[in-house]
Amino acid sequence: MVIEIEVKDVKVYYKSTKAIDGVSLHIKKGEVLCVIGPNGAGKSTLLRVINGILKPKIGTVYVDKRSIYEIPHKSAAKIFGYVPQKLHSFGMISVYDFVMTGRKPHIGLVPTKADDERVFKALKLVNMENFAERTLEELSGGELQRVLIARALAGEPEVLILDEPTNNLDLKHQTELLNLVKVLSNEGLIVIMSLHDLTQAYRISDKVLLMNKGKVVAFGEPSKVLRADILSRVYGVPIAILKEYKIVTTL
Ligand SMILES: Nc1ncnc2c1ncn2[C@@H]1O[C@H](COP(=O)(O)OP(=O)(O)OP(=O)(O)O)[C@@H](O)[C@H]1O
Numbered sequence: 487m488v489i490e491i492e493v494k495d496v497k498v499y500y501k502s503t504k505a506i507d508g509v510s511l512h513i514k515k516g517e518v519l520c521v522i523g524p525n526g527a528g529k530s531t532l533l534r535v536i537n538g539i540l541k542p543k544i545g546t547v548y549v550d551k552r553s554i555y556e557i558p559h560k561s562a563a564k565i566f567g568y569v570p571q572k573l574h575s576f577g578m579i580s581v582y583d584f585v586m587t588g589r590k591p592h593i594g595l596v597p598t599k600a601d602d603e604r605v606f607k608a609l610k611l612v613n614m615e616n617f618a619e620r621t622l623e624e625l626s627g628g629e630l631q632r633v634l635i636a637r638a639l640a641g642e643p644e645v646l647i648l649d650e651p652t653n654n655l656d657l658k659h660q661t662e663l664l665n666l667v668k669v670l671s672n673e674g675l676i677v678i679m680s681l682h683d684l685t686q687a688y689r690i691s692d693k694v695l696l697m698n699k700g701k702v703v704a705f706g707e708p709s710k711v712l713r714a715d716i717l718s719r720v721y722g723v724p725i726a727i728l729k730e731y732k733i734v735t736t737l
Contacts, residue, residue, distance in 0.1 A: 487674055488565060488644040489515050489550050491536065496545030498531050498700075505531045506542065507700035513678065513693060518671045520687040520708075521680045523697035524721055529680040530571055530649050532697070536678060537566040537647045549645075563591035567643030569634045571650050573622075581625070581633050582618040585609060588640035608640040609633075611666060613659075627654035635663070646670060648679035652686065664690050684733040688712050696720060 491513050498506035506528045513519045521529045534540040536547055538554045547554040549565060557565070567588070576584070585608055589601045609615040612632035622630060631654045638646060648667075652660045667690060671677050681687045687694055687708065694711040696703040698720045704711040712733065717725040724736045 487515060488676060490548075491645060491676055491678075492548040492551075493532075493536060494545055494548065496532070496535055496542040496547070498528075498535060498540065498542045505700055506535065508545075509695075509697070509700075509702050510545075511693075511695055511702070511705055513676055515676060516671055516674050517692040518667060518677045518679070518690055519693045519695060520691040521678065521695045521697060522682070522684060522687050523703070526699075527697040528700040529697060533568075533647050533649050533678065533680060537568045537645075538562050539568070560591050564641065565644050567638030567641050567646045569638045569646075569648045569651055571653065573630065573634065576622045578621050578623065580618065581609070581614065581620050581622065584622055584633060585618075585637045585640050588637035591641060604642065605636075605640050608636040611639055612636045613662070628656060628659060631655055632659065632663075643675070645676045645678070648677070650680050650682065652681065652683065660686070684712060684717065688733065 493509060493511045496506055496509045497504065509532060521532060523529055531540065535542050541555065549557060554562060582605060585605045586597060586601065589597060589604060593601055606615055609618060612635050614629065614632050614636055617625065617629060622633065625633060631651065635651060651663055655663060664686060667677050691708045693706060694708050695705045696711050696716065703720055704716055714725050714727050717733065725733060726736045727733050
């Protein structure tokens, strides 16, 4: 089981645009890290760096002190489960076959009964077990989001990376997803996710990383990062934190 992920002084450029400018962080087994910040802050880019999809120009990600770039691709694929913000294209693939692609790093020549069981277990975790035969095109936005999460879970990851996972989800499914994240982290998973809902970030996180313009503004315990003065400055709107820790704009 992965004990620790460390990101050290990462810089990412898209052509000449600097998207990430010297970001460092660390997170341990069983912890939930929420990455927050305004649009364009660099959250999605950072998540793609952490899971090895995007190689930074400078800096490294370490998995238990080992550079991610030294880990063989198949081993890395077993460690990380990634749920992107959106799926750019998909053909006429069924939900079942799509979720099975999450098993790829574990499958030998052909999927076994154990792989089949894993796929159904993952679908069940997101309440999508009755949609296995549908094609992805036949799903609503929220259903598709839950299938993307199932695909990541089917791979039995040790580090789960979720890019705005509550997007498209109704209140019930948002709550269920966040509860699932808590259960998984209690089982020892490292969960790293970007969120726009700051109240949810406060409730779910062990650590929060607040980014703006590619840089870290604050990193640490939720109550130290999610402060009205810091948030108002970064988001550019007056923000209040209510007694029960509900973060609202007071514009
Ligand atoms: N493929 C790309 N080519 C060029 N610039 C990009 C590319 N992807 C992202 N960027 C730029 O990099 C910066 C960081 O983008 P990123 O998507 O990481 O931000 P984000 O914090 O996830 O934003 P949002 O909250 O809007 O999803 C932005 O200025 C964005 O315009």
